[in-house]
Amino acid sequence: MDQSKEQRILNSVSYNAIKGDAESVLDCIDKYCSQKEWAMNVGDEKGLILDKIVKEADPTVALELGTYCGYSAVRIARLLKPSAHLFSIEFNAEFVPIAKEIIEIAGLEDKVTILEGHAQDIIPQLKTKYNVDTLDFVFLDHWKDRYAPDTILLEQYGLLRKGSILLADNIGFPGAPDFLKHVRNNEHYECTHYPSHLEYMKAPDAMEKAVYLG
Ligand SMILES: O=C(NC/C=C/[C@H]1O[C@@H](n2ccc(=O)cc2)[C@H](O)[C@@H]1O)c1cc([N+](=O)[O-])cc(O)c1O
Numbered sequence: 001m002d003q004s005k006e007q008r009i010l011n012s013v014s015y016n017a018i019k020g021d022a023e024s025v026l027d028c029i030d031k032y033c034s035q036k037e038w039a040m041n042v043g044d045e046k047g048l049i050l051d052k053i054v055k056e057a058d059p060t061v062a063l064e065l066g067t068y069c070g071y072s073a074v075r076i077a078r079l080l081k082p083s084a085h086l087f088s089i090e091f092n093a094e095f096v097p098i099a100k101e102i103i104e105i106a107g108l109e110d111k112v113t114i115l116e117g118h119a120q121d122i123i124p125q126l127k128t129k130y131n132v133d134t135l136d137f138v139f140l141d142h143w144k145d146r147y148a149p150d151t152i153l154l155e156q157y158g159l160l161r162k163g164s165i166l167l168a169d170n171i172g173f174p175g176a177p178d179f180l181k182h183v184r185n186n187e188h189y190e191c192t193h194y195p196s197h198l199e200y201m202k203a204p205d206a207m208e209k210a211v212y213l214g
């Protein structure tokens, strides 16, 4: 059975990246996915927006919806302070070991916990099973029609506090209209729009930051 694209991305990282060097892991994935095979990593251009918001949030507890190959988990975790931690939810059992390996090559395995399953099933367990109080930062990059319902779950399970920062990928393409409808013109959120481009392409895309106001 020949390898999957995600396995080929891991091969490229394990062969070309410098062990323990998160930047080299990111550069390797961006190079592979812009020159060899496109993949749905947040990428280098939108990655700079992600970096900016993570630095602004300086989270102690962060959550990512949609690990995929671990590119954005590496991107986020490399900026976390020593006491901070990232939980990343991934549903596809094929992607989990690949992401774990890529995160390990980046030397960030102690900063990231991958939780396998659907966000809608794991979010309700974050407080009870994973000892989370509230989330300082949430990166939404999973199924676009789940951004809104899973954000509502975060609210309902008391996982957001005044100042929690949500950042959503793909507001332009593929788009997440229900999420935008939920957070914009909503007195509980302060939104900022960041126009950008689809990873490794010229097509327009955008990210949306939504700060929870309590
Ligand atoms: O479709 C996109 N992303 C969906 C991501 C889905 C990922 O989230 C996981 N998940 C984890 C938890 C869940 O509850 C559900 C899914 C899935 O198992 C998958 O690993 C996408 C598409 C394009 N595009 O150009 O077409 C560009 C992008 O940047 C994208 O992010």
Ligand SMILES: [Mg+2]
Residues within 6 Å of the ligand: 040, 041, 042, 141, 169, 170
């Ligand atoms: Mg995306």
